[in-house]
Amino acid sequence: MFRTKNKKVSIALILIAIVYLILSFQLPSYAYVPVDSDLVPIGLGVILLLLSAMLFFTKDQEQKENEEHIPKKDLPIVLGVICFTILYIALLEIIGFIMTTMLFLFLCSLFLGYRKHVVNAAVSIVIPILIYLLFNDFLQVSLPTGILPF
Amino acid sequence: MDVFHGLIQGFEIALSFQGLMFVFIGVVVGTVIGMIPGLGPITAIAVMIPITYGMDPAIALLLMAGVYYGAAYGGAAASILLNAPGTSEAVATTFDGYPLAKQGHAGKALALSAIGSFVGGTISIILLTFLAPTLAKVAVSFGPPEYFALMLLGLTAIASLSEGSTIKALISGTIGLMIATVGIDAQTGTARFTFGNAHLLEGIDFLVIALGLFALAEVASLIKNRKEKATNMHSVGSLKLTKAEAKEVAPTMGRQSLLGFLVGVLPGAGGTIASFMAYISEKKLSKNPEKFGKGAIRGVAAPESANNAASGGAFVPLLSLGIPGSGTTAVMLGALIVLGIQPGPLLMNDHPDVFWGVIASMYIGNILLLILNLPLIPYISRILLVPRQLLISLIIVFCIIGVYAVSFSTFDLYLLLGFGVLGYVMRVIKFPAAPMLLAFILGGMMEQAFRQSLTISNGSLSIFVTSPIAAGMLLVAFLAFLVPIIKSRKSKKNDPAENNKSA
Amino acid sequence: MKKRLALFALILLMVVTTACSSGSKNAGGSSDDKGDSGEWKPDKPIEIVAPSGAGGGWDTTARMAAKMFNEAGIIDQKIGVVNKEGGGGSVGWAYVASKEGSPYNLFVSSPPLLLVPLNGQSKYDHEDFTPLANVIADYAAFAVKADAKWDNLNELFDDMKKDPSSITVVGASAPGSMDHIQFIKIAKAAGVDITKIKYVSDQDGGALTSLLNGSVDVYSTGVAETVEQVKAGKIKVLGVTSEERLEGDTLSDFPTAKEQGIDATFVNWRGFFGPPKMDKAAVKYYEEKFKELSDSKEFAEVREKYGWDEMYMDSEEYKKFLDEQKEEIKGLLDDLGLAK
Structure with a gap:
C-alpha cells in the first residue's frame, strides 16, 4: 500500500477537526459570561488537529491477524442487516411496533440463515407482543400502535 | 431515636409478610426492567410512582428499594451477556464482563456481579446507617471548581483504557468530548452543532452512543461468527469461583466499595465515575494489568461493587440534606413527595420511621436480590444459547426499543445505527471505543463546571487552585496523565517489542 | 401451565384481531360524532403528550391528571401519557402540531412553551395550539444561605446595583429559560441593571x-x-413571586416581592393544550372536564402533595393570559438581546 492506514485515518480526522473548528468559530456570541460557548469546542478542535497530525507520523502497528476484519463474503450480509434495520426504523411509527418487530425478527433471522421456521415464527410473534404488553400496560410507556387498533 | 432502635423498627416493617412480598415483587420486576437496555433504575422507579400512589409509605418504599436494586443488577446482566450497557453505571462492567461471557464464563461473571453488588450495597448501607449525618458535610463541600477537578481526574482514565496506541485513545476521547458539546449550552443557551434539528437540542443521549458503540458494533462480529455454536455451552451457567479466585476478588470488592461509596456521596458524581475509577485503580493495582479487558474477574468485581456502593452513597445527600445527587435519587425524591414525605435536613428527626424504613428496606432488598438472583443465573445466561442468527435480530430489537422508550424519536434510532457503524469501523481501524464513551459521559459536566467556575470568578483561573480540594485533585490528574506516557516512552526505548505485546 | 395457556389464548386473540382490523381504522378524528348540536365525546383512548422525559414536572402533571380523570370517573376513556x-419541549410540540384538528392528542405545558420559541428553539409557540385549560400554578423563590448578609430582596438588589460582579x-436551566427569566423579571422591576x-x-x-x-x-x-431547607435553617427565602403570600406552614412566612415594594410577579402556570384547529365542541368538552378535575377532591389531594396551587382558566381566559405573558417575557429577552 502506498499510504499506511494510519495516514488515511489521520487525514479523515484532520478534515473532521477542520469542519468542527469552522462550525465552532461560527457560534453566536453571548455577552454575559467571561468564557463563551465557543472556547471549549475551539480547544477540542485544535487538540484533535494536533493528535491527528501526531497519528499521521506514527507507524502502523504490526499488522497481526485482524480479528475484526470481515471476510469479503460476509460484507453483503452485514450491509443486508443494516438495510433491514433501516427499514425497521422507517416503518416503526407508520406500521406500528408489533407488526414491524414481528416482520423484522422473522425476516432478519431468516436472512442470517436461521432455518427452524416454526421456532422463528413463534419467537417473532410472542416476543413483540410480550414487549408491547410490558411497555404499554405495565410501564405505561406507549409504543407506536401504527395501523393496529391497540 | 437512636440508630438501633430505629433500625429495629424499620426491620419490623420490612420483615413482615407484606413487606417481604413487596420487596420480592420489586426485585423481580426491577431485574426484568433493568435487563432491557434503556430501562434502568430511573425509568423503573418513575413507572412505579403512579402504582405506589396511595400505598402505605413504608411499604411503597420497600417496593422502590427492591426495584432500585433489581434494575441496577438487571443492567449489569445486559452488559455482561450482550455487551449492551443500559445505564452509564454499567459501562465499565462490559469491559471484562462481556469477554468473560464470550469465553464461556457468563455464569461466573454474573455471580461476580451479584456478589460484588451485594458487598458494595451492604458496605454502603452500613456506612449510610452510621455516618450519614457526618458525611452530609462532605456532600456539600464540592462546588464547580472541585467538580471540574474530579471530572478531569476521571478523564485521565482514558490513557489507562487504551490498548496499545495512546494517541488513538486520546483521539477517541477527544471525539467523545466533541460529541458532548452538541446541544444547547447550559451557560449561554447557545445551540451548538445542532444544524437546526430539534432532536439535537438536548444533546445526544447516552444510550444512543453506548448501545451503538458497544452492542451494535458487537453485532457485526456476531454476524461473522454466526454459524459458530456458542462456546463452552456446558459451563455457561456455572457460578463456581475457585478458592483462589474468591481470595483474589475479596479485597477488590472491599476497597472499591469504600471508594464507590465516597464518590457516590458527592451529588452529581455518582455511580459512573465510581465504576470507572474503581476499574482503573484496580487495573493499576493489579500485577497483571494486561489481563484487564480480556476477562479479568477483578475487572467485573471492581465496577460492580463500586457502582452499587455509589448508589448507596447517593442516599446520603438525599436523606440527610434533601439534595438528590443522581438521576435516580431525583426520581426517588419525586416518589417520596408523592408518598407525602419531603426529604430534607429534618427527615431524620421528623420522620424517623421513614428514614430507618428506607435503610432497613435497602438491607432487605440487597439480601433478597442476592438470594433470588444467584439461582436464576443459570437461566438468565441461557440467553447465550439462543442460536446466533436469532440472537442477532433480538439484540437489534432490544437496542431499538431501549432507545425508543427513552427518546420516542426515530431520529435517535438512525443515530443509534450510525454509532453502531462507527463503533464497528473503529474496531477495524483499532480505535478503542471506551475512551470515547467515557469522555462523552464526563465531558458535558466537565465543561459546564469549568465555565461555571470562571463565571463565578469573573474569568480568573485562580479559582481552581485556591480550593485545596480542587488543587489536590488537579495535581493527581496531572500526574496520572503524565506518568503512563513517560513510562511508555521509556519502555519503548528499552524494549521496542513491548508496545506491540500489550496491544 | 395455566398461565401459559392464558398467554397463548391472548396471543391468539391478538393475532386474530390484528388480522381482522388492520386497515379498518382511519386517521385523525374523522370518525367522531360531532354533528351540529355542538356535543362531542371521545370514543377512543386519549393521548396526553408530556414533552419531556419520565419523572419531570410535565410528566408528573400529565400522569396525575390522567390517573385522576379515570379514578374520579370524570372521563371513562383510557388516557395514555406519551413522553x-x-x-426543551420542541420535539413534543412539533409532534402535536402535526396532529392538526385531532381531539385525541393533548399535551401539558408551562412557561417554556413561551420561552423556548422566544429563544429561537421551537418553530411552534402557544399561538399554534388550542389552549384548553390551565390547572395549576407554582411560584418562584429566591433563596440565599441562612447566614448571608441579606435579609430581604431590597438589600440584595442594592448590593447588586453597587457591585454586580x-x-x-x-x-437549574440555561439563560433565557425559566429560572433565569423569573429572577431577571423581579430584579428589573427593582431597578437592577439586568445585563450585569x-x-x-x-x-x-x-x-x-x-x-x-x-x-x-x-x-x-x-x-x-x-x-x-428553610425549616432546617440552612437557607432563607428573600422573596417569592406570587401576588399574595402563599398558604401553608413555613410557606406563609415567605415575603412576596410585591410586599417589599417590587411591583412584579412570576407565575409558573401549568395547563393543557390541544393541536392546532381543534374542534370547538371538543374544546368545550375538555374545558368542562378540566374544570371538574380541578374541583375534584382527588386532584386537590394531588395538588397538596406536590405543593401546587389551584389556578383554573378556561380556554378564552387562558389564551389572553398567555398573550400577555408572552409580551412581558419578550420585553425582558429583548432587553438582554436574547430574543430571536
Whole structure:
C-alpha cells in the first residue's frame, strides 16, 4: 500500500477537526459570561488537529491477524442487516411496533440463515407482543400502535 | 431515636409478610426492567410512582428499594451477556464482563456481579446507617471548581483504557468530548452543532452512543461468527469461583466499595465515575494489568461493587440534606413527595420511621436480590444459547426499543445505527471505543463546571487552585496523565517489542 | 401451565384481531360524532403528550391528571401519557402540531412553551395550539444561605446595583429559560441593571449544593424546593413571586416581592393544550372536564402533595393570559438581546 492506514485515518480526522473548528468559530456570541460557548469546542478542535497530525507520523502497528476484519463474503450480509434495520426504523411509527418487530425478527433471522421456521415464527410473534404488553400496560410507556387498533 | 432502635423498627416493617412480598415483587420486576437496555433504575422507579400512589409509605418504599436494586443488577446482566450497557453505571462492567461471557464464563461473571453488588450495597448501607449525618458535610463541600477537578481526574482514565496506541485513545476521547458539546449550552443557551434539528437540542443521549458503540458494533462480529455454536455451552451457567479466585476478588470488592461509596456521596458524581475509577485503580493495582479487558474477574468485581456502593452513597445527600445527587435519587425524591414525605435536613428527626424504613428496606432488598438472583443465573445466561442468527435480530430489537422508550424519536434510532457503524469501523481501524464513551459521559459536566467556575470568578483561573480540594485533585490528574506516557516512552526505548505485546 | 395457556389464548386473540382490523381504522378524528348540536365525546383512548422525559414536572402533571380523570370517573376513556422528549419541549410540540384538528392528542405545558420559541428553539409557540385549560400554578423563590448578609430582596438588589460582579445567581436551566427569566423579571422591576447579572446554570442537580457551600450567592428556583431547607435553617427565602403570600406552614412566612415594594410577579402556570384547529365542541368538552378535575377532591389531594396551587382558566381566559405573558417575557429577552 502506498499510504499506511494510519495516514488515511489521520487525514479523515484532520478534515473532521477542520469542519468542527469552522462550525465552532461560527457560534453566536453571548455577552454575559467571561468564557463563551465557543472556547471549549475551539480547544477540542485544535487538540484533535494536533493528535491527528501526531497519528499521521506514527507507524502502523504490526499488522497481526485482524480479528475484526470481515471476510469479503460476509460484507453483503452485514450491509443486508443494516438495510433491514433501516427499514425497521422507517416503518416503526407508520406500521406500528408489533407488526414491524414481528416482520423484522422473522425476516432478519431468516436472512442470517436461521432455518427452524416454526421456532422463528413463534419467537417473532410472542416476543413483540410480550414487549408491547410490558411497555404499554405495565410501564405505561406507549409504543407506536401504527395501523393496529391497540 | 437512636440508630438501633430505629433500625429495629424499620426491620419490623420490612420483615413482615407484606413487606417481604413487596420487596420480592420489586426485585423481580426491577431485574426484568433493568435487563432491557434503556430501562434502568430511573425509568423503573418513575413507572412505579403512579402504582405506589396511595400505598402505605413504608411499604411503597420497600417496593422502590427492591426495584432500585433489581434494575441496577438487571443492567449489569445486559452488559455482561450482550455487551449492551443500559445505564452509564454499567459501562465499565462490559469491559471484562462481556469477554468473560464470550469465553464461556457468563455464569461466573454474573455471580461476580451479584456478589460484588451485594458487598458494595451492604458496605454502603452500613456506612449510610452510621455516618450519614457526618458525611452530609462532605456532600456539600464540592462546588464547580472541585467538580471540574474530579471530572478531569476521571478523564485521565482514558490513557489507562487504551490498548496499545495512546494517541488513538486520546483521539477517541477527544471525539467523545466533541460529541458532548452538541446541544444547547447550559451557560449561554447557545445551540451548538445542532444544524437546526430539534432532536439535537438536548444533546445526544447516552444510550444512543453506548448501545451503538458497544452492542451494535458487537453485532457485526456476531454476524461473522454466526454459524459458530456458542462456546463452552456446558459451563455457561456455572457460578463456581475457585478458592483462589474468591481470595483474589475479596479485597477488590472491599476497597472499591469504600471508594464507590465516597464518590457516590458527592451529588452529581455518582455511580459512573465510581465504576470507572474503581476499574482503573484496580487495573493499576493489579500485577497483571494486561489481563484487564480480556476477562479479568477483578475487572467485573471492581465496577460492580463500586457502582452499587455509589448508589448507596447517593442516599446520603438525599436523606440527610434533601439534595438528590443522581438521576435516580431525583426520581426517588419525586416518589417520596408523592408518598407525602419531603426529604430534607429534618427527615431524620421528623420522620424517623421513614428514614430507618428506607435503610432497613435497602438491607432487605440487597439480601433478597442476592438470594433470588444467584439461582436464576443459570437461566438468565441461557440467553447465550439462543442460536446466533436469532440472537442477532433480538439484540437489534432490544437496542431499538431501549432507545425508543427513552427518546420516542426515530431520529435517535438512525443515530443509534450510525454509532453502531462507527463503533464497528473503529474496531477495524483499532480505535478503542471506551475512551470515547467515557469522555462523552464526563465531558458535558466537565465543561459546564469549568465555565461555571470562571463565571463565578469573573474569568480568573485562580479559582481552581485556591480550593485545596480542587488543587489536590488537579495535581493527581496531572500526574496520572503524565506518568503512563513517560513510562511508555521509556519502555519503548528499552524494549521496542513491548508496545506491540500489550496491544 | 395455566398461565401459559392464558398467554397463548391472548396471543391468539391478538393475532386474530390484528388480522381482522388492520386497515379498518382511519386517521385523525374523522370518525367522531360531532354533528351540529355542538356535543362531542371521545370514543377512543386519549393521548396526553408530556414533552419531556419520565419523572419531570410535565410528566408528573400529565400522569396525575390522567390517573385522576379515570379514578374520579370524570372521563371513562383510557388516557395514555406519551413522553416526547427533546429540545426543551420542541420535539413534543412539533409532534402535536402535526396532529392538526385531532381531539385525541393533548399535551401539558408551562412557561417554556413561551420561552423556548422566544429563544429561537421551537418553530411552534402557544399561538399554534388550542389552549384548553390551565390547572395549576407554582411560584418562584429566591433563596440565599441562612447566614448571608441579606435579609430581604431590597438589600440584595442594592448590593447588586453597587457591585454586580460579586454576586452570582444559580438556577437549574440555561439563560433565557425559566429560572433565569423569573429572577431577571423581579430584579428589573427593582431597578437592577439586568445585563450585569451573573447567572450560572447547573443542570446536574448541583445548584442547591453550590448555594450551601458558598460557591454561589443566590438560588433561583421553585417555592417547593426551598421549604425543607428553610425549616432546617440552612437557607432563607428573600422573596417569592406570587401576588399574595402563599398558604401553608413555613410557606406563609415567605415575603412576596410585591410586599417589599417590587411591583412584579412570576407565575409558573401549568395547563393543557390541544393541536392546532381543534374542534370547538371538543374544546368545550375538555374545558368542562378540566374544570371538574380541578374541583375534584382527588386532584386537590394531588395538588397538596406536590405543593401546587389551584389556578383554573378556561380556554378564552387562558389564551389572553398567555398573550400577555408572552409580551412581558419578550420585553425582558429583548432587553438582554436574547430574543430571536
